[in-house]
Amino acid sequence: xxxxxxxxxxxxxxxxxxxxxxxxxxxxxxxxxxxxxxxxxxxxxxxxxxxxxxxxxxxxxxxxxxxxxxxxxxxxxxxxxxxxxxxxxxxxxxxxxxxxxxxxxxxxxxxxxxxxxxxxxxxxxxxxxxxxxxxxxxxxxxxxxxxxxxxxxxxxxxxxxxxxxxxxxxxxxxxxxxxxxxxxxxxxxxxxxxxxxxxxxxxxxxxxxxxxxxxxxxxxxxxxxxxxxxxxxxx
Amino acid sequence: xxxxxxxxxxxxxxxxxxxxxxxxxxxxxxxxxxxxxxxxxxxxxxxxxxxxxxxxxxxxxxxxxxxxxxxxxxxxxxxxxxxxxxxxxxxxxxxxxxxxxxxxxxxxxxxxxxxxxxxxxxxxxxxxxxxxxxxxxxxxxxxxxxxxxxxxxxxxxxxxxxxxxxxxxxxxxxxxxxxxxxxxxxxxxxxxxxxxxxxxxxxxxxxxxxxxxxxxxxxxxxxxxxxxxxxxxxx
DNA sequence: ACAAAAATATGATAAATTTCATGTTTTCAA
DNA sequence: TTGAAAACATGAAATTTATCATATTTTTGT
Numbered sequence: 001x002x003x004x005x006x007x008x009x010x011x012x013x014x015x016x017x018x019x020x021x022x023x024x025x026x027x028x029x030x031x032x033x034x035x036x037x038x039x040x041x042x043x044x045x046x047x048x049x050x051x052x053x054x055x056x057x058x059x060x061x062x063x064x065x066x067x068x069x070x071x072x073x074x075x076x077x078x079x080x081x082x083x084x085x086x087x088x089x090x091x092x093x094x095x096x097x098x099x100x101x102x103x104x105x106x107x108x109x110x111x112x113x114x115x116x117x118x119x120x121x122x123x124x125x126x127x128x129x130x131x132x133x134x135x136x137x138x139x140x141x142x143x144x145x146x147x148x149x150x151x152x153x154x155x156x157x158x159x160x161x162x163x164x165x166x167x168x169x170x171x172x173x174x175x176x177x178x179x180x181x182x183x184x185x186x187x188x189x190x191x192x193x194x195x196x197x198x199x200x201x202x203x204x205x206x207x208x209x210x211x212x213x214x215x216x217x218x219x220x221x222x223x224x225x226x227x228x229x230x231x232x233x234x235x
Numbered sequence: 236x237x238x239x240x241x242x243x244x245x246x247x248x249x250x251x252x253x254x255x256x257x258x259x260x261x262x263x264x265x266x267x268x269x270x271x272x273x274x275x276x277x278x279x280x281x282x283x284x285x286x287x288x289x290x291x292x293x294x295x296x297x298x299x300x301x302x303x304x305x306x307x308x309x310x311x312x313x314x315x316x317x318x319x320x321x322x323x324x325x326x327x328x329x330x331x332x333x334x335x336x337x338x339x340x341x342x343x344x345x346x347x348x349x350x351x352x353x354x355x356x357x358x359x360x361x362x363x364x365x366x367x368x369x370x371x372x373x374x375x376x377x378x379x380x381x382x383x384x385x386x387x388x389x390x391x392x393x394x395x396x397x398x399x400x401x402x403x404x405x406x407x408x409x410x411x412x413x414x415x416x417x418x419x420x421x422x423x424x425x426x427x428x429x430x431x432x433x434x435x436x437x438x439x440x441x442x443x444x445x446x447x448x449x450x451x452x453x454x455x456x457x458x459x460x461x462x463x464x465x466x467x468x469x470x
Numbered sequence: 471a472c473a474a475a476a477a478t479a480t481g482a483t484a485a486a487t488t489t490c491a492t493g494t495t496t497t498c499a500a
Numbered sequence: 501t502t503g504a505a506a507a508c509a510t511g512a513a514a515t516t517t518a519t520c521a522t523a524t525t526t527t528t529g530t
Contacts, residue, residue, distance in 0.1 A: 069381070069384045071384050071387070071388035072388070072389070077384040077387050077388060079380045079384070090373070091373045091376050091377060092373075092377075094369045094373040095374045096370070097377060100376075100377040100380050101380055123366075123369075130365060133369060134329045134358075134365075134368060134369065135330055135331070137369065137372035138325070138326045138330035139330045139332065140376055141326050141372060141375055141379060142326060142330060144376060144380065144383065145304060145314045145335050145336055145379070146304070147383055148312065148314060148379065148382055148383060148386060149304045149314070150306075151383060151387050151428065152312050152386050152428025153306035153308065153310055153312060153428055154306070192387070193388055
């Protein structure tokens with residue numbers, strides 16, 4: 001069994017400058033540090049549950065997270081991903097509504113929890129942080145609109161291609177051009193709203209078309225321009 | 236030709252207390268009034284265009300608006316609706332990104348335009364307004380997530396039923412239980428991401444099943460519980 | 471009021487996608 | 501290590517949904 005990692009500190013947190021907390025004064029950082037809690041999560045652990053209330057936000061110190069809803073037939077729908085430096089749970093906290101989605105780790109992760117009172121204090125005292133949150137929310141809303149249009153209008157093959165590119169942008173490629181995230185075929189299906197079998201078949205097609213290379217859950221992007229217009233390949 | 240209506244004033248605006256501007260002090264309302272512009276739009280007029288920059292937000296004094304994107308095949312996708320008292324364009328303004336969607340009137344409408352400088356001034360000076368915007372954005376984000384799951388997982392018949400209920404909640408029913416918005420079959424199709432013919436067929440089905448009554452673009456909801464679980468009607 | 475255009479309607483067919491069945495491979499816990 | 505469970509894979513059939521063709525009705529501009 002792995003040992004629990006040391007409690008990370010915001011002051012020395014490597015992902016702080018990439019995060020929404022980047023412009024915060026050193027005094028306030030100390031406040032956050034003092035009020036926060038920090039936990040290690042194994043792969044697949046649920047962080048919070050759709051429908052519950054939330055009393056703070058989680059900041060991802062390390063790891064990868066999926067945010068998902070359960071549809072009416074009990075099927076998981078992945079809404080978005082989060083990684084090191086990202087925050088999750090802020091939507092429900094700020095709207096003061098129940099959580100609209102659940103979150104679970106995709107690999108071993110370390111998350112810090114910052115209580116509501118602290119967040120609201122910073123929001124009040126720090127116009128810069130406040131504005132960052134407005135920007136974050138409105139950016140996310142734009143992304144969501146694009147997802148809606150794609151889900152409504154694009155066929156499954158294109159949606160899969162899109163989501164591979166989205167995963168590339170979110171988690172980046174390693175030196176071998178592998179997407180730096182390992183998802184099951186079922187999870188891929190749950191991003192684009194299709195059957196697992198369809199994803200399996202389409203990944204094979206993409207491989208045959210030399211657009212990607214597949215080795216287990218490792219997906220290598222060989223021809224990114226090709227993926228951006230998969231519908232026209234045989235035009 | 237109809238006469239242009241009088242310039243409305245925020246101070247006497249009937250929809251202000253229902254809007255995001257409801258808690259604003261009288262002095263600030265006067266400032267908004269002084270900086271705003273106001274215009275009448277005919278049915279079907281475009282208010283702003285996806286991809287452009289925006290320099291303020293529009294507040295709907297009167298009328299009904301659709302917000303939509305154009306998909307890769309040129310097909311319209313309706314993202315959301317707005318009505319009297321709602322604001323539009325705030326997403327692009329706050330994210331400082333280009334507009335992610337276009338807006339057009341669904342009927343004759345009057346809209347006020349409040350310039351960016353004024354909005355940012357209120358955001359800075361008025362924590363209450365600021366917090367209202369955070370709430371609005373995060374609420375919208377929750378709605379978007381639910382739309383994503385529905386589009387990804389529900390069959391067309393259920394999506395149409397859902398969207399009729401959404402339209403009911405947004406625009407309400409008149410005394411005759413008619414939904415207070417008149418959309419073409421094509422527009423209904425563009426909400427749920429399906430073909431116009433499918434909407435036509437399904438509306439007939441709903442009518443035959445006594446769930447709704449249809450007379451042109453007037454849709455009367457006869458059996459709302461039935462619509463909430465259209466998939467199980469014949470179970 | 472009238473012609474043209476747009477919207478609505480419906481059937482037949484085609485295409486996309488899911489479901490089901492079944493087999494193989496991989497993963498994981500005892 | 502091994503046996504069970506989960507994940508992956510593939511074909512065939514069924515289902516859903518889109519497309520095409522065509523007719524009718526409604527709306528709109530002149």
